[in-house]
Amino acid sequence: MLEVLATGPLTTVQDEGRVGLASSGVPRSGACDRGAYRRGLRLVGTAPGAASLEVTLGGLRVRALAPTTVALTGARCPGVPWDAPVDLRAGDELHLGTPGAGLRSYLAVRGGVDVTAVLGSCSTCTLSGLGPPRLAAGDVLAAGADRLPMPGVDVAPVSGPPAGPLLLTATPGPRADRVGEAGLAVLTGTVWVVGTDSDRVGVRLGGGVLEAAERWRGVELPSEGVLRGAVQVPPSGGPVVFLADAPVTGGYPVVAYLVDDPLRSDVDRLAQARPGQQVRLRLDRGSLEA
Template identity: 60%
Template sequence: MLTVLAPGPLTTVQDRGRPGLAGIGVGRSGAADRAAAELANRLVGNAPGAAVLEATLGGLAVRADADLLVVTTGARCPGSPVHTAPGPLRAGATLALGTPPAGLRTYLAVRGGFAVAPVLGSRSTDVLAGLGPPVLRAGDVLPVGGDAGPFPAVDLAPGADPPGGEVTVRLLPGPRADWLTAAAREALAGPWTVTAESNRVGLRLTGPRLERAVDAELPSEGLVRGAVQVPPAGQPVLFLADAPVTGGYPVAGYVDDADVDRCAQLRPGQTLRLRR
């Protein structure tokens, strides 16, 4: 087991989420940076969908209640000697994550995965819908599973840390791009600044006001991770892991799915460009 000593600004349990349930109003959720979460699981020999901890802006402190094999990935936090290189966390030892200098979300995996009770087939915390295990608090004790794959043969996964400056991602056309004026469609490329109102649901962006070409109300339509929706104020929202399943504002584009994980590491104040 693992005891939470301090949860930091926000720490949740995440896995691959709840795919296939949008028809009954349940979003997928899951790790915001899927690549980092799956890398963490591979490094400790778990199945790719095992539950991990997603810490936002560091601050997480945990104590091992038994000998464990752990690793962190994603945003690199001071205080983690096991970042992208798994190592032991002995019984009674603590791991405390500082504030990452770049990036937003850090993933902590333990061999065997976190065996909290699943809800609708997933151990993910959906902060919008309120599904899954509660947001972690100091004093929470997390069970560790006994099922894991072969012991990992790789002891290091070198890779670039999340960037701290401007980020450019690919943008695909959305079904309601024609609801924007031609000038607004050009301006959609940005640059956009990530605001402090962003969270696991989505990134709120500020920049040039996007003018509509259609003055009408739009019935609610389906939404997925990566959708770029334009509310009446003309400041877009880029939806992330806990996106709602429907929305009533025009979707002008979709960030390429391979790039959405990079968006999940953006911090308030960073600049985002959307390259068509």
């Protein structure tokens, strides 16, 4: 069991999210950086899909009320072991400082965090309000029973999120024609900057404007389904890239999708970008031309 002493700017419970409910208007939610979240569970020998803690910009402080094993992954905070299983004794405290790079850290607990599931998931959705509330000081978290044999790994040789510019790969979206080739050239030729109003719903990019192609100016688009990684262009012309808590539909054109492959997810990488960090996009048309 863990007692929460401090939460930092934002700490939530996250798992794989609510899969298969988009037709009912329910966002998937789940961990923003799925790779880091899944790696933490493997390090503590816990079944896939169990709940962990997602910590935004550090500041989490917890006390072990009973012996347990945890692992920290994602954005690396100073003063604590990273990408490695850590045994905590009763009374031990874990304090996450501010990460030197990256935005979101994950605390995996052996057995998973035991909270009540809502619509099949323990994830907190900041858009819909579904799931457990955001963590607060004084909360006590029990460990679940989703235990597997420990992997016998001392440390996972994984580099942390970069502090410098990101180069991300996207494929043309279903409404790329709404900005045309000129707009796609702006999308890939601009050095974008992560906005301060970014959150778990999406990352707002500033530094350029994508204008509608002439034939589409003044023409509204009916709402249609969108997924994590969608690059949507609102009337302001500044792209928004959807993350875990994105809505299931949107009425602005989706001109591209970030690559979201389990082996290398550029959506995971963008989820670690801080406000002010630079982002460049490259367009991969290969899959469409094959």
